[in-house]
Amino acid sequence: MNFAHITDVGKVRDNNEDCYYVDENKGLFIVADGMGGHNAGEIASRYAIKFFCAHFYSLIDEDDNEDHIESYIDRSVRFANSKLYEISKDIKSLDGMGTTLTILYLFKGKAYIGNVGDSRVYFVNDVLNQITTDHSLVEELLKKGEITEEEARNHPQRNIITQAVGSDSGVEIQLISMPYEGEKVLLATDGLTNLVEDFEIYDLITSNSLEESCGKLVNLANDRGGNDNITVVIFEDFRFVGGNR
Numbered sequence: 001m002n003f004a005h006i007t008d009v010g011k012v013r014d015n016n017e018d019c020y021y022v023d024e025n026k027g028l029f030i031v032a033d034g035m036g037g038h039n040a041g042e043i044a045s046r047y048a049i050k051f052f053c054a055h056f057y058s059l060i061d062e063d064d065n066e067d068h069i070e071s072y073i074d075r076s077v078r079f080a081n082s083k084l085y086e087i088s089k090d091i092k093s094l095d096g097m098g099t100t101l102t103i104l105y106l107f108k109g110k111a112y113i114g115n116v117g118d119s120r121v122y123f124v125n126d127v128l129n130q131i132t133t134d135h136s137l138v139e140e141l142l143k144k145g146e147i148t149e150e151e152a153r154n155h156p157q158r159n160i161i162t163q164a165v166g167s168d169s170g171v172e173i174q175l176i177s178m179p180y181e182g183e184k185v186l187l188a189t190d191g192l193t194n195l196v197e198d199f200e201i202y203d204l205i206t207s208n209s210l211e212e213s214c215g216k217l218v219n220l221a222n223d224r225g226g227n228d229n230i231t232v233v234i235f236e237d238f239r240f241v242g243g244n245r
Contacts, residue, residue: 011226027106084166098167
């Protein structure tokens with residue numbers, strides 16, 4: 001496997017509420033961007049990944065039938081959501097915490113994706129293809145035709161998300177399955193995508209090693225203000241192409 005990852009606090013925040021997880025042997029990649037007062041966002045992102053992985057691994061270890069993978073991702077996100085929500089209600093200082101959660105799992109030539117919030121998955125082919133759809137106020141305004149793409153990029157409420165893991169008793173999850181042919185894949189939080197254009201991301205990833213790409217993407221976001229935490233995970237792996245595991 002060829003992969004690289006980095007997380008950075010940015011230039012404005014005091015602590016890093018982003019979290020990521022990479023299991024190169026299983027082909028599981030996750031990014032999460034927490035929110036909440038004090039250190040609640042940091043707790044939300046870390047524990048969402050922890051709860052998701054514990055539940056997901058228990059399911060696939062018992063039954064790794066590809067027909068069930070989407071269901072397992074869905075069930076594991078809902079498990080993480082319920083656990084976080086319970087914690088937030090039990091501990092007053094954590095009330096209202098939540099996190100984005102973006103998962104990609106490779107299995108038998110397919111990529112299985114689960115997404116809540118506005119962290120993103122991109123596939124790098126001839127262009128940079130955004131695979132996930134943001135659960136955000138700006139995305140809803142775009143769908144309704146009330147703002148343009150340019151207005152969306154600079155919208156003052158672009159950080160407002162409409163779904164988060166742990167912030168409510170229920171959660172809406174975007175589920176996607178698609179062929180994986182060994183191309184480069186990027187998972188990133190909005191600390192990158194709010195400040196760096198798609199064409200710039202594409203140029204950096206396609207003209208540098210994966211490790212260099214991670215560093216340069218973070219540096220570019222920081223050069224433009226670094227007003228949020230920044231997390232980048234990039235990989236390519238031909239072991240998961242076709243029927244190979």
